[in-house]
Amino acid sequence: MTDKDRRIRKTRQVLRQSFASLLAEKPLEDITVKELTERADINRGTFYCHYKDIYDLKDQIERELFDEFVAVIDGYGVDNLRRELRSVMTDVFRFLQHNKEFGTIISAYKTDSLFFAWVRSEIFRRGLSEWQRIYGFQDSIQWDYYLDFVVAGCVTMLQSWIQKGMRESPEEMGALSERFILYGPGEVLGLG
Amino acid sequence: MTDKDRRIRKTRQVLRQSFASLLAEKPLEDITVKELTERADINRGTFYCHYKDIYDLKDQIERELFDEFVAVIDGYGVDNLRRELRSVMTDVFRFLQHNKEFGTIISAYKTDSLFFAWVRSEIFRRGLSEWQRIYGFQDSIQWDYYLDFVVAGCVTMLQSWIQKGMRESPEEMGALSERFILYGPGEVLGLG
DNA sequence: TCTAATATTCAACACTCTGTGTATTTTTGT
DNA sequence: ACAAAAATACACAGAGTGTTGAATATTAGA
Numbered sequence: 001m002t003d004k005d006r007r008i009r010k011t012r013q014v015l016r017q018s019f020a021s022l023l024a025e026k027p028l029e030d031i032t033v034k035e036l037t038e039r040a041d042i043n044r045g046t047f048y049c050h051y052k053d054i055y056d057l058k059d060q061i062e063r064e065l066f067d068e069f070v071a072v073i074d075g076y077g078v079d080n081l082r083r084e085l086r087s088v089m090t091d092v093f094r095f096l097q098h099n100k101e102f103g104t105i106i107s108a109y110k111t112d113s114l115f116f117a118w119v120r121s122e123i124f125r126r127g128l129s130e131w132q133r134i135y136g137f138q139d140s141i142q143w144d145y146y147l148d149f150v151v152a153g154c155v156t157m158l159q160s161w162i163q164k165g166m167r168e169s170p171e172e173m174g175a176l177s178e179r180f181i182l183y184g185p186g187e188v189l190g191l192g
Numbered sequence: 193m194t195d196k197d198r199r200i201r202k203t204r205q206v207l208r209q210s211f212a213s214l215l216a217e218k219p220l221e222d223i224t225v226k227e228l229t230e231r232a233d234i235n236r237g238t239f240y241c242h243y244k245d246i247y248d249l250k251d252q253i254e255r256e257l258f259d260e261f262v263a264v265i266d267g268y269g270v271d272n273l274r275r276e277l278r279s280v281m282t283d284v285f286r287f288l289q290h291n292k293e294f295g296t297i298i299s300a301y302k303t304d305s306l307f308f309a310w311v312r313s314e315i316f317r318r319g320l321s322e323w324q325r326i327y328g329f330q331d332s333i334q335w336d337y338y339l340d341f342v343v344a345g346c347v348t349m350l351q352s353w354i355q356k357g358m359r360e361s362p363e364e365m366g367a368l369s370e371r372f373i374l375y376g377p378g379e380v381l382g383l384g
Numbered sequence: 385t386c387t388a389a390t391a392t393t394c395a396a397c398a399c400t401c402t403g404t405g406t407a408t409t410t411t412t413g414t
Numbered sequence: 415a416c417a418a419a420a421a422t423a424c425a426c427a428g429a430g431t432g433t434t435g436a437a438t439a440t441t442a443g444a
Binding site for chain 2: 145
């Protein structure tokens with residue numbers, strides 16, 4: 001069951017393609033193994049050689065996508081905090097731009113996506129913990145809600161950007177999200 | 193099928209209770225009509241007299257919860273923008289405090305909840321459109337992302353607050369969310 | 385090229401849940 | 415008390431599931 005075998009790669013690929021096309025038509029909970037394998041022209045029993053069920057397929061896709069994502073982001077060094085923040089955010093938008101086909105999948109799950117949960121807990125918190133250390137912030141209650149507020153806001157920006165067709169450049173979006181995070185939305189819009 | 197009949201009220205109530213208890217044990221997609229009616233000690237056929245399927249039950253619960261929510265919020269008049277914002281947010285937290293049993297249900301769906309989607313599109317946008325009118329803000333792109341960022345942040349704060357056991361008072365949370373919205377999280381924490 | 389491994393196919397299996405229907409019993413509002 | 419309505423018990427076909435075992439096809443490596 002190693003992925004060296006061409007048959008395995010081919011089977012998984014066609015299953016993913018069919019899964020993506022089904023997901024464009026109906027919500028995740030309405031997709032059955034039966035119709036997925038029919039569309040993929042794969043024997044139903046074969047599906048169970050690779051995945052436990054539909055949710056397992058979804059999880060594996062998200063997991064691999066996340067690993068690629070981490071590989072992109074991990075190359076970052078820390079020098080200036082603000083510059084790094086904008087660069088990271090820009091790269092996040094860039095990454096999704098280069099993975100449009102999975103972007104559709106991701107945004108279909110909204111914020112219940114495992115992918116976004118991982119981004120939330122690992123990448124963002126990693127960066128923000130550093131941030132917290134530097135600024136020596138202590139009030140853990142406010143800090144918790146700060147994390148929730150900012151991360152949810154950014155994740156939703158990513159999804160909206162995807163759903164609106166990725167009109168703005170990753171640089172624009174990276175800069176905008178940086179300003180939202182640092183100065184707050186109100187300030188950016190001149191409402192403060 | 194009016195709700196004047198005591199049997200109807202009783203049946204729906206026990207179905208909702210059982211649904212809530214099942215939702216505490218497993219995700220929504222794993223809950224079947226069969227096990228729900230068994231736990232509720234209701235004939236399975238009876239379920240179909242009231243609801244189309246499990247998702248219909250969920251939607252109706254959220255719909256009714258949302259209607260109560262709107263009734264609470266709708267009493268607000270507009271005088272000072274900032275004061276109203278804090279009051280509204282405080283009342284939102286207060287509302288969830290008085291509906292703990294459904295708070296669990298709501299936060300189980302995360303942000304995919306219909307309830308939160310409605311709060312998002314109706315209540316928040318209503319208030320923020322007024323806000324936009326007053327300040328005469330024109331850049332629609334930034335405005336869109338501003339909406340997404342702030343609303344998602346607030347919704348997530350609500351969920352986190354529920355999941356952490358509603359330790360802080362609604363007044364505290366209302367004030368904190370107001371500051372996040374107006375001045376941005378970074379400013380509040382002294383990071384700006 | 386040959387072979388051993390293994391991925392896939394195919395048919396079949398028992399099983400669960402669904403949605404619906406019908407006849408019967410119980411409860412309700414008036 | 416009576417008619418209407420709701421809940422029940424039961425049956426039914428249909429769909430999907432997860433799993434077998436044997437046959438077939440494809441692969442990697444010698």
